[in-house]
Amino acid sequence: MGRELSYMPAHRSAVQWAAQLAAGVVDATDAIEQTLAAVDACDDPAIFTLTTPERARAAARAASARQQDGCSLGWLDGVPAAWKDLFDLSGLPTTAGSRLLADAQPAAADAAIVTRLEAAGMVSIGRVNMTEFAFSGIGLNPHYGTPVNPHGHRRVPGGSSSGSGVAVARGLVPVSIGTDTSGSVRIPAAFNGIVGYKTSGGRWPMQGAYPLSHTLDTLGVLCLSVLDVVLVDAAARGLAVPDLRRGSVRDLRLIVPTNVVFDECEPAVIQNFETALTRLENAGAYIERRALPALDEILALNTQHGPIVNAEAYALHRDRVEGDAAARMDRRVASRIRLAAATPLTAYIAIMEARRRLVAETAAMLAEGWLVAYPTVAHVAPSIDALEADDDLFVRTNMKTLRNTLLGNFLDWCGISIPNGSDAQGMPTGFLLSGGPGRDDHLLAAALTAEGIIRGAAG
Incomplete structure (x- = not known):
């Protein structure tokens, strides 16, 4: 298939990606190469914390073969996705936006939500930036940089799923999966002019997502349309097709x-x-x-x-914020977590x-x-x-x-x-x-x- 036919324009929703792939206008391998090249060439290095090019290329080749054989896995087959930097990816440390975890033991397996969406054919491009330990709605990160809101004026991206919001808004990927404990999907969606959906508790599997508050943590998706949300939600629940329809x-x-x-x-x-x-x-x-x-x-x-999230974050990070590690944390995150010490x-x-x-x-x-x-x-x-x-x-x-x-x-x-x-x-x-x-x-x-x-x- 020629390169000219295989060009995939930026700022395509997941549904538009799927339509291009299904129609044979673009090949999955070409589209993923263009995605990886766009991420590498992006003028904001703070959006992605890492890319997984070999993993992405292998998944794209498999999607391309299915496409050519007429046995697609469904709407999301071959569509790229990025992961907030707190989802386990096998063989890599899960850093949760913190330098403290840069040398952590590599994950033995993918997070459950990664497994679910890759089973639907989605292609993992890499991890995107976030507030350290997911503890802010603003999105600043002194360790990996702060992704800049693409709407100008050096505005914040929103947090804690900061890189997710900017990656989708800039058209680098059509889908990014985040977490939402106090607004961490919906805030960057609003600030970046995209759609953000937060599940209610228990709808999507939480295994393999670095926690902040076991009581309040939920998962969610940032994308360009509600239809994209519906398709991702179905795949996240292990469904081949969505089981809901538009009403009046x-x-x-x-x-x-x-x-x-x-x-x-x-x-x-x-x-x-x-x-x-x-x-x-x-x-x-x-x-x-x-x-x-x-x-x-x-x-x-x-x-x-005192908020539930503060108390549970303190229980999780007490040794860090009360010890020498606090000096290597975002001062705003460490001080906010310490507020719960007296609760x-x-x-x-x-x-x-x-x-x-x-x-x-x-x-x-x-x-x-x-x-x-x-x-x-x-x-x-x-x-x-x-x-x-x-x-x-x-x-x-x-x-x-x-x-x-x-x-x-x-x-x-x-x-x-x-x-x-x-x-x-x-x-x-x-x-x-x-x-x-x-x-x-x-x-x-x-x-x-x-x-x-x-x-x-x-x-």
Whole structure:
């Protein structure tokens, strides 16, 4: 097959990749070579922490052979993917964005999610950067560099799945798999103008993913469209084809909270959200605005007892942050983890008991098909330079960045961030749809229905 026919343009969604491969317009081996070359030539070396070219080429050759034999594994066969730097890849140390783990024992096996997606034919290109130990919504990393938001003005990528967001937004790969403990998939999706889906607990296998909080950790995907999410979600659950379908916008029932989530929101964030909401309502969606007291209670519980993620991160990293290793960590990460040192066990038990109650109460509220809608983040991506220069500003900005998304993690909601416009400087904003625990199918079907309306002119 000639090289001219085999050219694969950048910024193709997974579905568009699949269509090109299936039509024979491009060969999988050529497409993966172009992907590896684009990563190598990229002017931002902080996006990927490593590439796996031999692994990728072997997978591409297998996909190409299946393509030529007419026995494709499905929609994702031959489509490239990148992995957040906390997923085990056999034979490599799992560094989790930290220099402390650079010499760790190599993983004996791939993470379960890697195995699932490669079984569907996806081609692993390599690992992408992240906040050290996944502990920030901003995305700075002093060890491997900070990926720069492609929308300009030296803005942050969002975290902790920082490289995932930038790799997809720049068209280096159509899919990147991340984790989301307090917003780490949905925040970089919103900041980079792409789609980010966080599963509810237990939907995708967690084995082989370096933990931050055993209670709150979930997996997710960053990509260019909701249909891409649906295909990846099916493969991640071991399904050959998705088992959900697009619904009617007239069946959408959305709760818009009137408390917490709009506090201190930038004007463009509110305007873009309200514009998308009006389009949905005009198309037939039912919108109900009301206070959700659980949201206020979550923030009050975090203030009173300390966040669950802090306590569990301290239990995991105590020896590091209280020892000599702390000097080799990101100072912002080490200091934030140490904040939980004084948290008594009684406080941890109290907030865990309150979480069980609130998860049950809000799950019952959403059981009749309701979804919750509000801005993904209260502001657009802030300046890298300003946050690197001022740790107090970093702490305040990080708390504000995480506020809206962490509510869903606390309540074990699934959530998907969809681009819904930009501010006057061209920085993207995100529209967050969330569903109750285990209601992922309902959420994704609704997102398929609503995506084009939410995007509007920004689509």
